[in-house]
Amino acid sequence: MNSAALIPLFPLLGFLVIGLFGKQLKSERLIGIIGSGAILASFAIAVSIFFSFLGMPGEERSMHVPVYTWISTGAFTVNIAYQVDQLSLLFTLIITGIGFLIHVYSIGYMHGDKSFSRFFAYLNLFVFMMLNLVLADNFLLTFLGWEGVGLASYLLIGFWYERKFEGTGIVYTGDAAKKAFIVNRIGDFGVLIAMFILFNTFGTLSYSEIAAQAPTVWAPGTAMVSVVTLLLFLGCTGKSAQIPLGIWLPDAMAGPTPVSALIHAATMVTSGIFLIARNNVLFAMSPSTMAVVTGIGITTALIAGTIGIVQNDIKKVLAYSTVSQLGFMFTALGVGAFTAGVFHVMTHAFFKALLFLGSGSVIHGMHEQQDIQKMGGLKKYMPTTYKTFLIGTLAISGIPFFSGFFSKDEILWMGFLNGSPILWGVGAVAAFTTAFYMWRLTSLTFLGEERFDHHHVHPHESPATMTIPLIVLAVLSAFGGFLGVPHVIGHALHIPNLLEGWLDPIFERGMSFLPKHVGDHAMLEWGLMGASTVIAIAGIMLAKSIYSKGTERAEGIAARMKGIYTLLWNKYYVDEVYNFAVIGPILAVSRDFLWKIFDVKIIDGIVNGSASTVGAGAAALRKIQSGVAQNYALLMMVGIIAFLAWVTLGR
């Protein structure tokens, strides 16, 4: 068997060992080493495969690793088999690389927690499932990982199951966990149906076989390919928190912060992007689905960005930011810029993991305080956290040469080129909100005057297990963008776009279905790049002018724009609408009609009614019987004999 099969195996072993023997292991250090070591081992294998791939021509960089036959009956066979290629390997490197850093960070962050071992077991389980999701060679194995990461997410969101958590209809962390799982299940319903259609059509669930056959079976643009891809996209809106199923992600912040960094920022929530990238042939064959993906993506990017502006919980700001950035990624996919979408997955994984871990460091240092209104001036106490967080902020805001600049700019540019100027415009507004809320967050947390109670809170820098991952991620956030330098800059500076070259073999089939834009747009691209840079700086400057002196000016503005502020503060009332229009009625009908009337009154009414009629008749006929049961039984026997007689004699 190929060494690639070991990649998911190590985290599985880690999960089993820690899960089964965690209590006996006792030592936090040992558990931490096993948990992190498992991920590091997987990362090492992924890196070695990466280097062996580099020595091969592009089209040969692919391995098929069958492990065993999972389900097989009739004409249906699905294998546990892995497809290691440029796309899955890139995701694997992100998952195991950043996953390892976050595991190390967790050793410090979770220190002293009574469920330390349970935490690492869940974390390893998550990585195992996530690796299955991206490495799978078929839909069903991806689906196993897809729901598996949902399970890990559920377990980790509700990790501190006794704690309260604020949210619409949410009292405890467990409510948030349950909400995440159920909302995702709605999306999974779409994936399930899509898999039925695909198997029905192609007789297989293998990605490569479907991609090979699809263009011969379905003409591009036919209704069925749109139906399938839209159903898959429904799953993506669940897992990747897009409209209309994005409501769970902000509440997922109930989980410990490393979880938010790993699962709800860097990896799991990008599963939707992976699914579309993996099936780029199918998606590219449906212009209408691509339009929907673009529309949902850009709308989500904007809406979530505006909500992020007014939130006061440090993690919730980052959560809405994640939703918004995922929207950018879908926008990229929707306009056919697959590489740009995946590129943003990567840079976002760097800087968002950094920002979340940084926020965790702050929360850790502030004794579980998450309200940025009660922070300020932490720069002095937590210098490393501050510096790395600042790099993350600059990266996500799109300040030139930080990683986020390259990937976001590429998306906006492709949106302009393949989409429309309006798309660029909306994207630019969303990018403006990004820069704004991120500077607001940085400023209120680290700069300005100290607004916390010095008697009770003694901010301190976090231990090395936490700051070292921050530094590594900060370096990646700062320079990671050079892996995908846009062509115009690349030409000027003589840097190749490494990522594009790497991913080309994956996307070229899909790209062949999309219109191509030829011609020289260099001047325009430079111009738009300049414009988006100005927008990012403007966002930061505006936030700086408002928040440099704390929250007072902002409160004044909020008071003047009360309507908009309330709307944003309440997240456009989406949760409330769902509760009122969907959940409420379903519960009411189920309880007050289906159960209490249909089941109890109607069906049981008929059953009991006929029984008592029979009983009454029997009682009238003969009063010698004592118990009810005997009455019935006797009557039944009479009936049986009568029927027997009728049937046998009658023939």
Added chain:
Amino acid sequence: MGVAALLCTLFAPLAGSLALLLINRDQTKAIRVTALAISILTLGASLLLLPEFDQSLSSFQFVIDQQWIPAFDAGFRIGIDGTSLLLVLLTTFIMPIALLSSWSSIHKQEKEYYVLLLLLQFGMTGVFLALDTFLFYVFWELILIPMYFVIGIWGGKDRIYAAIKFFLYTLVGSLLMLIAIIWLGYSTADHVFTADLMKLQAAGPMIPFEVQKWLFLAFALAFCIKVPLFPLHTWLPDAHVQAPTPGSVILAAVLLKMGTYGLIRFNLQLFPQASHYFAAAISVLAVIGIIYGALVAMVQTDIKKLVAYSSVSHLGFVVLGIFSMTTIGVQGAVIQMVNHGLSTGMLFLCVGVMYERRHTREISEYGGVTKVMPRFAVMFAIAMFASVGLPGLNGFVGEYLTLLGAFQSPVLHSWSYAIISASGVIFAAVYLLWMFQRVMFGPITNAENHGLRDLNRSEYWQLVPLVIFIVWIGVAPRTFMNISEASVKALVETVGKVGNGH
């Protein structure tokens, strides 16, 4: 060897229940241990079937054919195919667990209880093994008696109502089945009565369509009550809520499967044309049951009732798979029968664990139980996610295949069955996770829950074997599905070939 193992599997529980009669009623320990030992012995005997069972054959194996009542051509005819083997193994596997759980939940008239439980096992095994309609009917009716008493004597507050309801519902069905068995017996080519299932299987497709329809309906009614198929399900919540924990476990794990097994063995196999004719109608009821059961489960306040309604939903998948009449669908249905037995059985055990500590099953009485019972929380969560149909655990395999079968079914000929049913997987997550959240998570709000002790050793070891198989079927279902593959394939081919002609 195989035949001996089969006879032992069938008769050991009967012999055991007779042996128990000889033990003094005061020696409860001896009674308990003997009953458990016999059930483990039976499990061992049933496992001996495996090495000799030829998975590549679709026909019955280890057949015994003894004349019994020559006048009716009724005989002691038993044998086993892949489908029934899986269900027999499920029975022999569940019984020791149910008996062990009885040690802590049954405290009165123990002698009678264990005698009845072993008698019940005898009846259930007989139902799955019988290759003779008369014998089948005897075993079918035999089960009614012990189950009636288990609910009626060792049950909860409204046990009499529940027991009678259970009795009545089932009896109405079996009455019609008896008529159908008699009618069917005369429907052979030469109109000489026979109860020999093999002969009837050959004769079945030749029965005129108009007659088949009536026979189909009579059998289907009896079986669908047992399943239970919507709208014949209202006995189930009452029976489950009132039955003692082991009763619920057996009821859910095995008894309900007699209904779905009957649908496969009799309805599909004997009346292929009628099966085609009624497939859509029954599937509609199955689909309604899936959604209806889930919705009603969602609003229950009693945990046991919630699990009971979830059975209505889960068994809907089984019936849908059967009447998809595809290999994928029926195979999915067969493995789903086993799955439901394991995961719902486990859920009932978990409910029993809580009931024994608090003597209530109201969700609102609990909250934050994880804190005091962490090991229990893990077990309960596994049972829940198995029931939710999480990939990697058993439930997913069955649900997925039954839905896929329904989706592809040439008989149902519409995607809507599978699509509507698939929404049931969303609701399953809703009702189970919501219940779990309210019972297990959050802080402890009810002072009475502070002192709850975690699983004891006996409870732990009742659950562990279930977990093993829940995971095993989830990650390597072929171990089990290969057993029934040949017989299901042959069935689907015969039904498909004959059935199109009506």
